[in-house]
Amino acid sequence: xxxxxxxxxxxxxxxxxxxxxxxxxxxxxRGEYFVLLGPTGCGKTSFLSHLAGLYGTDRxxxxxxxxxxxxxxxxxxxxxxxxxxxNLFPHLSVxxxxxxxxxxxxxxxGEYSQRLKRFLDLFGLTALADRSCLTLSGGETKKxxxxxxxxxxxxxxxxxxxxxxxxxxxxxxxxxxxxxIHHELHTTTIHVTHDRHETWMTGQSCGVMNQGKIIQTGSVxxxxxxxxxxxxxxxxxxxxxxxxxxxxxxxKLSWIDLDLAQSPEKKIGWVLIRPENxxxxxxxxxxxxxxxxxxxxxxxxxxxxxxxxxxxxxxFLHTSVDSAHCFSIGNxxxxxxxxxxxxxxxxGKI
Amino acid sequence: MKKLPFLVFxxxxxxxxxxxxxxxxxxxxxxxxxxxxxxxxxxxxxxxGRGDLLLGxxxxxxxxxxxxxxxxxxPDALTSGAILMVNLLTLYVGYKxxxxxxxxxxxxxxAIYFLLFxxxxxxMKNAEALFxxxxxxLCATIREPKLLAYFLxxxxxxxxxxxxxxxxxxVSFFFLKMMFSIRSGTFSSRIAIIFLGCGAGLVFLVLLPxxxxxxxxDPRNIINILKMADIRQAIxxxxxxxxxxxxxxxxxxxPLAYAVSRLQFKGKNxxxxxxxxxxxxxxxxxxxxxxxxxxxxxxxxGALFTIFGLRFDGTILGICLAQVxxxxxxxxxxxxxxxxxxxxxxxxxxxxxxxxxxxAFWRIALPLASRGIFIGFVLAWARAAGEFxxxxxxxxxxxxxxxxxxxxxxxxxxxxxxxxxxxxLLFSLVMFFFLQxxxxxxxxxxxxxx
Numbered sequence: 001x002x003x004x005x006x007x008x009x010x011x012x013x014x015x016x017x018x019x020x021x022x023x024x025x026x027x028x029x030r031g032e033y034f035v036l037l038g039p040t041g042c043g044k045t046s047f048l049s050h051l052a053g054l055y056g057t058d059r060x061x062x063x064x065x066x067x068x069x070x071x072x073x074x075x076x077x078x079x080x081x082x083x084x085x086x087n088l089f090p091h092l093s094v095x096x097x098x099x100x101x102x103x104x105x106x107x108x109x110g111e112y113s114q115r116l117k118r119f120l121d122l123f124g125l126t127a128l129a130d131r132s133c134l135t136l137s138g139g140e141t142k143k144x145x146x147x148x149x150x151x152x153x154x155x156x157x158x159x160x161x162x163x164x165x166x167x168x169x170x171x172x173x174x175x176x177x178x179x180x181i182h183h184e185l186h187t188t189t190i191h192v193t194h195d196r197h198e199t200w201m202t203g204q205s206c207g208v209m210n211q212g213k214i215i216q217t218g219s220v221x222x223x224x225x226x227x228x229x230x231x232x233x234x235x236x237x238x239x240x241x242x243x244x245x246x247x248x249x250x251x252k253l254s255w256i257d258l259d260l261a262q263s264p265e266k267k268i269g270w271v272l273i274r275p276e277n278x279x280x281x282x283x284x285x286x287x288x289x290x291x292x293x294x295x296x297x298x299x300x301x302x303x304x305x306x307x308x309x310x311x312x313x314x315x316f317l318h319t320s321v322d323s324a325h326c327f328s329i330g331n332x333x334x335x336x337x338x339x340x341x342x343x344x345x346x347x348g349k350i
Numbered sequence: 351m352k353k354l355p356f357l358v359f360x361x362x363x364x365x366x367x368x369x370x371x372x373x374x375x376x377x378x379x380x381x382x383x384x385x386x387x388x389x390x391x392x393x394x395x396x397x398x399g400r401g402d403l404l405l406g407x408x409x410x411x412x413x414x415x416x417x418x419x420x421x422x423x424x425p426d427a428l429t430s431g432a433i434l435m436v437n438l439l440t441l442y443v444g445y446k447x448x449x450x451x452x453x454x455x456x457x458x459x460x461a462i463y464f465l466l467f468x469x470x471x472x473x474m475k476n477a478e479a480l481f482x483x484x485x486x487x488l489c490a491t492i493r494e495p496k497l498l499a500y501f502l503x504x505x506x507x508x509x510x511x512x513x514x515x516x517x518x519x520x521v522s523f524f525f526l527k528m529m530f531s532i533r534s535g536t537f538s539s540r541i542a543i544i545f546l547g548c549g550a551g552l553v554f555l556v557l558l559p560x561x562x563x564x565x566x567x568d569p570r571n572i573i574n575i576l577k578m579a580d581i582r583q584a585i586x587x588x589x590x591x592x593x594x595x596x597x598x599x600x601x602x603x604x605p606l607a608y609a610v611s612r613l614q615f616k617g618k619n620x621x622x623x624x625x626x627x628x629x630x631x632x633x634x635x636x637x638x639x640x641x642x643x644x645x646x647x648x649x650x651x652g653a654l655f656t657i658f659g660l661r662f663d664g665t666i667l668g669i670c671l672a673q674v675x676x677x678x679x680x681x682x683x684x685x686x687x688x689x690x691x692x693x694x695x696x697x698x699x700x701x702x703x704x705x706x707x708x709x710a711f712w713r714i715a716l717p718l719a720s721r722g723i724f725i726g727f728v729l730a731w732a733r734a735a736g737e738f739x740x741x742x743x744x745x746x747x748x749x750x751x752x753x754x755x756x757x758x759x760x761x762x763x764x765x766x767x768x769x770x771x772x773x774x775l776l777f778s779l780v781m782f783f784f785l786q787x788x789x790x791x792x793x794x795x796x797x798x799x800x
Contacts, residue, residue: 049698054702074702075702085695087695
């Protein structure tokens with residue numbers, strides 16, 4: 001095992017009633033901020049609970065800092081786990097909640113109060129320190145829960161939907177807090193979410209999970225632009241996904257033949273054309289296809305145009321808000337795109 | 351039209367004078383004078399255009415009726431005058447309800463009036479004074495339904511529950527207060543309110559005997575009882591044994607309840623039903639069963655006696671044994687429910703923060719369940735302190751309070767035992783009240799950790 005790999009999971013497997021988790025293999029570098037994406041019920045929370053040791057122990061599966069922690073009970077693993085609802089201890093104040101884990105670390109009274117003060121300041125919770133945690137808002141609850149997990153200086157931090165159940169401003173604020181904390185403490189973090197927008201805002205690297213398995217890992221742009229299967233492509237909001245058969249560098253779709261930059265490995269698969277890569281061009285110029293506008297939707301930041309190509313197929317394209325007046329339903333559009341912007345993939349390949 | 355009241359007045363007055371002259375009414379008697387003056391005042395008011403025609407006529411009718419038959423109802427002028435005044439008041443209030451509200455509001459007024467009339471005049475003979483008082487009460491409270499309900503509760507308590515009138519009134523006041531304080535909040539359900547109303551019977555069943563035995567007793571008797579050394583000894587012994595039993599129970603039941611609540615295992619349901627056994631079997635049978643195992647003559651009891659010197663029959667140890675046996679389900683059930691209500695995520699969270707499994711129990715589950723457990727502890731304590739049947743068999747001596755009552759009852763009878771019973775009841779209620787109060791304070795106490 002190389003030194004750069006801080007967390008290493010080798011084929012983690014678990015059967016939980018009807019649901020089977022894994023096999024999951026994952027490696028993370030020290031200090032990495034990893035976002036794990038997946039739809040509701042795909043096993044994200046079970047995965048985290050398993051890592052935290054709440055489902056009992058397992059040999060030779062989870063290595064943290066070159067040590068097998070799979071056999072350790074959860075209190076010996078030093079993995080901070082912030083659950084979805086925060087789960088603050090309702091009978092304790094904010095301060096007592098945050099200080100809870102400090103009692104299990106050997107430290108002097110001075111260190112104890114110093115560390116507590118540092119974390120209260122870091123999370124901006126000093127003013128709330130003596131409040132009962134039942135009176136906190138959603139964002140404050142989350143912050144307290146994260147502070148409580150981080151104060152014991154865990155080797156790995158697991159965040160289960162840290163931005164869930166917050167309003168728009170709360171999410172922005174929470175995200176800012178997460179960035180500051182990660183910058184300050186460099187704790188290796190796994191951030192689990194079902195919302196793909198969070199990857200844009202946080203992630204250095206991310207992974208996609210479905211039905212108990214991690215399907216693809218990589219940088220955000222990789223997952224976004226080069227998904228390996230239909231699920232990932234659709235999960236990242238891919239709209240123009242068409243079944244195709246490949247022959248060398250050619251892709252044959254039901255409505256067009258396309259040139260590809262590289263030749264795919266398999267004979268059949270899918271083609272993804274990102275809506276923001278499609279351009280509207282002058283009819284006199286070169287164009288790939290002609291279609292009629294079937295719908296125009298204003299999303300504020302951009303406009304989505306639905307173009308009917310033939311009876312069965314529609315293309316979606318995104319364009320800037322300034323040109324909104326040019327598009328009305330029924331108009332004919334001439335469309336073009338670069339060859340590099342087409343991504344071909346085969347389902348089931350990992 | 352304006353002349354009509356005047357005409358009526360002239361007619362009335364002339365009738366009055368004619369009757370007076372014909373010796374039917376004595377002209378200068380006090381009562382007659384009163385009738386005449388009232389007539390004059392009303393007529394004057396009507397004549398000046400003030401007041402209400404219908405009301406004035408009604409008043410005059412009543413006055414006339416009294417003029418004719420007033421002296422037959424009550425022999426003396428004072429009573430007649432009082433009846434007259436009350437009748438006028440009733441007419442006035444009835445008319446006000448009739449004219450300002452609707453006929454629907456008038457029906458209950460009339461119904462209650464006739465009910466009171468039936469109770470006081472027809473069923474209870476010669477209760478005119480009470481009738482007049484109650485009618486005045488009715489007139490005063492008819493516009494405040496809650497006040498009226500309290501008033502009627504008082505009247506019925508004193509007419510139907512005669513020996514225990516005050517107690518019945520107290521219980522019904524408590525019940526009415528409860529009903530009137532219902533705030534629907536976010537949930538409003540008429541059937542729920544009706545169900546609560548059906549609880550009246552239960553309230554009476556529980557509260558009335560307790561109140562009767564305490565309130566009927568002369569306080570001096572209670573003090574005398576408390577001065578008796580053997581009674582004080584019995585109460586003291588009850589306190590000590592019940593507390594001891596509850597502590598023993600807590601030491602065993604709380605960990606067991608935690609285990610049963612958190613673990614899944616075969617035979618869990620059987621274990622849960624075993625907990626109910628002490629409730630199901632009669633206490634005397636429980637006492638005998640305990641005696642069959644722990645008495646000095648039996649194998650286990652004998653072994654315990656010879657090896658450890660522990661003797662159960664006729665000792666404090668025996669009393670505690672019986673109390674533990676019967677009180678166990680109360681603590682066990684409460685503790686189980688309390689631990690079940692604490693979601694395991696809190697313990698899981700504490701485990702990831704470094705808490706050992708014992709620490710998670712001690713710092714998280716136990717404090718969060720503490721209130722439910724304490725309520726169970728109080729119930730178990732009360733059950734242990736009140737235990738009679740099982741204790742009687744295994745250790746009738748030293749004497750605990752329930753056995754003291756029984757002994758006194760068998761030796762001197764129910765009348766003589768009453769002061770002791772009242773004392774014990776009062777004592778238990780005070781203890782129970784304070785323990786319940788303490789259980790309410792528990793969550794607040796745990797906020798201050800760290």
